[in-house]
Amino acid sequence: MKRKRTNSFNSSQQSISSIITRSKSKAAKFYLPEHCWEHILRLLGDNPLRDDEEDPYKYVSLVCKQFLSITNRLRCYLSVEDHHTPPLLRRLFERFTITILDLSSYDGNLDTLLCEISLFPLKITSLDLSDQPTIPAIGLRYFSQKITTLTSLTCTSIHAIHYTDLVLIADCFPNLEHLALNDCDDISEEGIGHVLRRCCKMTHLDLDGCSNLKMTIHFEVPNLKVLDLSMTKVNDDALFVISKNCRGILQQLLENCHDITEKGVRHVVENCAQLQEINLRNCSNVNSDVLVSLILSRPSLKNVTTPHRYPFNDKEMELLLRQGCNVY
Template sequence: MTSDLYLPDECWECIFKFLFKDGDDDDNRCSFKSLSLVSKQFLSISNCLKFSLTIYDPTPPFLCDLFPRFSNLNSLDLRCYYGDLDSLLFQISRFPLNLTSLNFSDQDIFPADGLRAFSKNITTLTSLTCYHLETLNSTHLFLIADCFPLLEELDLSYPVKINYRSNLLDGLEAISLSLFKLRKVDLSRHCYINDQSLFHFINNCKLLEEVIVIFCPRITIACIASAYRKRPIVTVSYSITSEPDDYAIAIYVWSNKGHPTTLVFGEYKEYPLGISGLFSVGLNLAAVVDQESKWHSRVGEELEVEDQEFESSDEED
């Protein structure tokens, strides 16, 4: 009778995936934990369905048990680890992992030595997220270019302190030349970035789909317009002002191929009329920021730009 009711692991795996596919990570984590207590079979199946792992300070001594247990891990989150990050990455590099995503944002240091060791043994990384680092310099950028050539997504946004800004421009160029598969890059709050830096990515990264350069005041409207003409399917998020508490507006520009290009401009009264002659497009008022509120995702009335003429209508919140 028992054998008649037995389901193979593959069937249970499909059932679990179906049940939890729409839940958030926290809900799924609790659900898998509950399932793992039902039987050894469920424990084994739930272990195989865990793809991401967040490492906390007490975790490193247990890595030898965790990594073999979760054999399908592809993502590591180190944001909540405040120990020796280089040492941790050395440890991780010794395991035969097929990681595609690594996040060490909000850290006080850039773990250069650890990343070198990590990259020698784990060559499958396609996403690197390290926003809001305490310090960032050109050496770090050259290391990324040298160690992770297969990256498709790179987030270096909102660094706290930037050192040797002139050399950082060379580092960004190296990244644009080395990361030939790059599809998305976020360089928000890199205030040293100029028009040439943006064009390095537009020209060198043939698969590029999105560039985010919010609060980068050295990039000009003329550069954004030129980038649109050269690569109309690339999404560029950009603001004129250098501070996030100014009014802003999201402008969606649709290319001939039907892909949207997004330009985010600060100071909504200062529309770049100079670029409107390049194309006739539909605009959606999608986001407004002021000193008392965060971004609000809402769609307003459609606006039309044609031959240097601009008319707008705003909706009340």
């Protein structure tokens, strides 16, 4: 009896060992290297259907230490608020690879905060200073001396932003590619011109809501791809000059620009040979009747927002669809 039980026990042990070996072998076949998991989790974070306030890595990071390590590297956005003290900031900067810094909700002394942040070896590429009363000149100057990787700056709804502030921005961050100055009433054409001359890599310029701005660009800006002049005082003459000097524009946004007519639109369509999108919503002085001929004259156009809901006839719709252009 003893020998039978021993044999049975040994047989069971061998079976279990065999199962474990086969399982390990199968697991090895399905093993993914860390860079593959990083790519998968990055796609999870970029999901457009996700709620903006939902942390895409919250539950994934609980699965295992490997996923926690990877998601820590992928958490690149940080919004700093008043309760973020220097010791807490230090721990956050040490744990995560922060490249996008949002200071729009900070109510304290921004100059002091920017100087403190500059002490860390960071590679910030995007900085948001929106909804602040003024530009923190001292802090930005010190920040730019320590952190030279910034390519995107957002300064929306800063009502006390003047020519000297724009000169400071251009001198501190010559590698800027994206500048947003939405709803800044006091900015001037001269200040914007200084930025564009100094920041030769600029591709995106957002001036939406700068209601007092009469914008003209009197020199070549070959790299500019997206220009948002919605709700500004731009007119036909200005569009002629801009389109002559910014021929590489892909997106021209002119929503609620009441000083332009179809003449100005024609300048843009004719001079910007790569134009893909133009937005003319609520441009009350643009005659919609000429839009079809303008669109068809620029085959690169793929998205056009008309001033009003223009009733295209069947033949016009057929021509537009053949060109692959979406009209709204």
